[in-house]
Amino acid sequence: MSKAGLIRLVVLVAFFGAVEALCRTGVISPKLVIAPTAMVEAMVNMLASGEMNDDIRQTLSSVGIAMGLSIVGGFALGCVLYWAPPLRRTFDPFLAAYYSLPHFAFYPLLIVIFGLGSLPLIVLATLFAMVAMILATLTGLDRIPRVLIKTARMQRLSLLAEIWHIRLPAAAPHLFSGLKLAVTYSFIGVIAGEFIVSTSGLGHQIAFAYDNFDNRTMYGLILFVLCIAIVFNLLVFAYERRLARQRGL
Amino acid sequence: MTVVARLTDVSRIYPPRAGHAAVHALGPLSMELRAGEFFSVVGPSGCGKSTLLDVLSGLAPPSQGTVEFEGKPVAGVVPEGVGVVFQEDASFPWLPVEDNVAFGLRRQGMDAAEIKRRADFAIGFMGLNDFRRAYPSQLSGGMRQRVCIARTLVLQPRLILLDEPFGALDQQTRLLMGDELLRLWRETSATVMLITHALDEANLLSDRIGVMSARPGRFIDVVETGWPRDRDSRLAERPDFGAVTSKLWSLLRTESMRALGQGAVAAQ
Numbered sequence: 045m046s047k048a049g050l051i052r053l054v055v056l057v058a059f060f061g062a063v064e065a066l067c068r069t070g071v072i073s074p075k076l077v078i079a080p081t082a083m084v085e086a087m088v089n090m091l092a093s094g095e096m097n098d099d100i101r102q103t104l105s106s107v108g109i110a111m112g113l114s115i116v117g118g119f120a121l122g123c124v125l126y127w128a129p130p131l132r133r134t135f136d137p138f139l140a141a142y143y144s145l146p147h148f149a150f151y152p153l154l155i156v157i158f159g160l161g162s163l164p165l166i167v168l169a170t171l172f173a174m175v176a177m178i179l180a181t182l183t184g185l186d187r188i189p190r191v192l193i194k195t196a197r198m199q200r201l202s203l204l205a206e207i208w209h210i211r212l213p214a215a216a217p218h219l220f221s222g223l224k225l226a227v228t229y230s231f232i233g234v235i236a237g238e239f240i241v242s243t244s245g246l247g248h249q250i251a252f253a254y255d256n257f258d259n260r261t262m263y264g265l266i267l268f269v270l271c272i273a274i275v276f277n278l279l280v281f282a283y284e285r286r287l288a289r290q291r292g293l
Numbered sequence: 294m295t296v297v298a299r300l301t302d303v304s305r306i307y308p309p310r311a312g313h314a315a316v317h318a319l320g321p322l323s324m325e326l327r328a329g330e331f332f333s334v335v336g337p338s339g340c341g342k343s344t345l346l347d348v349l350s351g352l353a354p355p356s357q358g359t360v361e362f363e364g365k366p367v368a369g370v371v372p373e374g375v376g377v378v379f380q381e382d383a384s385f386p387w388l389p390v391e392d393n394v395a396f397g398l399r400r401q402g403m404d405a406a407e408i409k410r411r412a413d414f415a416i417g418f419m420g421l422n423d424f425r426r427a428y429p430s431q432l433s434g435g436m437r438q439r440v441c442i443a444r445t446l447v448l449q450p451r452l453i454l455l456d457e458p459f460g461a462l463d464q465q466t467r468l469l470m471g472d473e474l475l476r477l478w479r480e481t482s483a484t485v486m487l488i489t490h491a492l493d494e495a496n497l498l499s500d501r502i503g504v505m506s507a508r509p510g511r512f513i514d515v516v517e518t519g520w521p522r523d524r525d526s527r528l529a530e531r532p533d534f535g536a537v538t539s540k541l542w543s544l545l546r547t548e549s550m551r552a553l554g555q556g557a558v559a560a561q
Contacts, residue, residue: 191381292428
């Protein structure tokens, strides 16, 4: 393990150890925070009982669909805007200002349009995540060095071969940053949306437990959501490391 | 004497764009490249040397005039048989050296054994044997430029165009790369056109040197060096070497000052 990794581990252990001690000695009231070991216990019990399985399934499938739509759609729209400069000039101000909008304020409107259930959440998360992918795609395509395009022409490549063998790999690092953001934003979009008005899903269950002073369930769920997010991020990180190694970095 | 490429009354004018007037970058100029010669182009900065290369290679169409390669017209498409090496690093960072080198052959769908044979030769020729599995990010600038030369070399071009390929390298590396370029030129019997701003380099490497005026670039003169085909950087020790460089500079001095003036006006 690297030195930084070791220090990180020590910090984490010290932090959770301290919280554990403060909770167990009653310095921190269980009405506020329960001990980390109790959180783990609550999460394990909850998973073992299977009571949350439907909510887990619903949330993860919504996240998955939003992720897929925003990555594929964002990439496609990014390409369209890149190859149609007038269109891009038209939408540039909207794209630039997009993330200053409070997206979740539109959630009630989406419910009116799409009804209750998963659909408005998927739409919300996709809207939230897709623009990150569009912007990353545009940046990636913009930053392809001109000399590589010239090289493609010197190699007498067809347009398709140029895109596949030169433009996409050259833009890949930026596309990947967009992908990472889209993954994260899909998570945030779905779970935060569920908090507000949904009648099921992990976000709703956390809000429900909170409303009922059910700290054990609430912290168990929060820990579970955290675990899923961490696992996803680790997977993406591992894949990114692999790509970087393929470039000798 | 066979002519490989011919430019007749070629000019290149960049059309006006928002806030900028049209730029007359090149010409009108005419030139011929003779089969198997090493031709260099020198000229003040901004005189249209790179534009000349773009037009000659087919990367950019001429605004007026005609370009021919091996008797066939060239217009906006790089013909088979022409290889270009650029000033900037054009290696593909996502491919190891041997895949960079074999890139063009794979796209042509050549059979694997022949690809390997040709790539092995080019990799060996450019001294990249120890770096076959290395990625460009692990190589120095000079080594990356060798990768780009090897990637062009495997295509077995009959005309090789180089746009200041050693511009970013230090002086010692430049001299060594120049020697390798001469070796490549001798052993492949390709015709070579080199764009450079270094008068010594042009002198050392070339059979003929085209001297360009400030923008819009035209040829003021074409200097014949008369060096033996079998030459290398030790040529610089010859007493008559300096005379050619002096001649190039005397041709270029006023033009370079004019170009500086243009730059000063453009900067205002």
